[in-house]
Amino acid sequence: MTPILTTLQNLKELDEPLHITIPTGDIIMVKQKGNVEFGNIKLMDVLYIPQFSCNLISIHKLTRDLNCMVTFFVDNCMIQDKVTKKTIRLGDQCDRVYVLKVASQGSSLATQFQNASTLWHARMGHPSHQVLSKLSNHLNFHFNANKLEGCDVCHRSKQCMLLLFLVIIKQIKHLN
Incomplete structure (x- = not known):
């Protein structure tokens, strides 16, 4: 309304x-x-x-029309896509009413997958190209490694591993 x-x-x-x-x-x-x-x-x-x-906004209508779920906390709320679990919008509690934050122009809190290969990569837990290619043959879904977009999750996980590796090397040097 x-x-x-x-x-x-x-x-x-x-x-x-x-x-x-x-x-x-x-x-x-x-x-x-x-x-x-x-x-x-x-x-x-x-x-x-x-x-x-x-x-x-009617929560019933919102969840039905957008195929999403809304989680309420004491001080805020979150609207998430049911399939991808990506955050669509956040809100803050103000005077016993949850007020949705307005996304700044040009940015979006939700991520939409542009192709099926990227979607399968995310759904299967971010496996490598080789693993997805083998799985696609056995599970009868189409996967094209050339269409796989850059994955922020995979990129960040590799950075964390590198950082952990550098910390371990530094500790070994101190022991010697």
């Missing part, structure tokens, strides 16, 4: 008006709906309620 008409795209009249009880206890009539897109979140059939003072 939103009170901001300019955020709605594809604004349409409802087939029949809805009567909604708002937090003040007043019953209002809703006549219009539209779609809202903010960052990587696209919500369909958002109700236009000019009497509201803020935007409200």
Whole structure:
């Protein structure tokens, strides 16, 4: 639900008006709906309620439409993709209400896989190209090593191993 008409795209009249009880206890009539897109979140059939003072998101509708899960903590909340477990959006608790953070322009908190090879690489626990090629033959899925995009997780894990190796070498030198 939103009170901001300019955020709605594809604004349409409802087939029949809805009567909604708002937090003040007043019953209002809703006549219009539209779609809202903010960052990587696209919500369909958002109700236009000019009497509201803020935007409200139905968790049920959000999780159903985006195929995501929402985890609430004492001070914050997190929206995650169900399949990839990637964070879509974060929110902070403020006055007993969870407020979603606005992603800065040009950045996205969610990662979308561009091809099936990259997706399989992530789902299988980031195995090497050779292992994925062998698995693809046995498990009947298509894997193309040439289409595998740079994997941030693999890159970082190799950096940690190198750092650990350098620390061990340094300790051995001190023992000698």
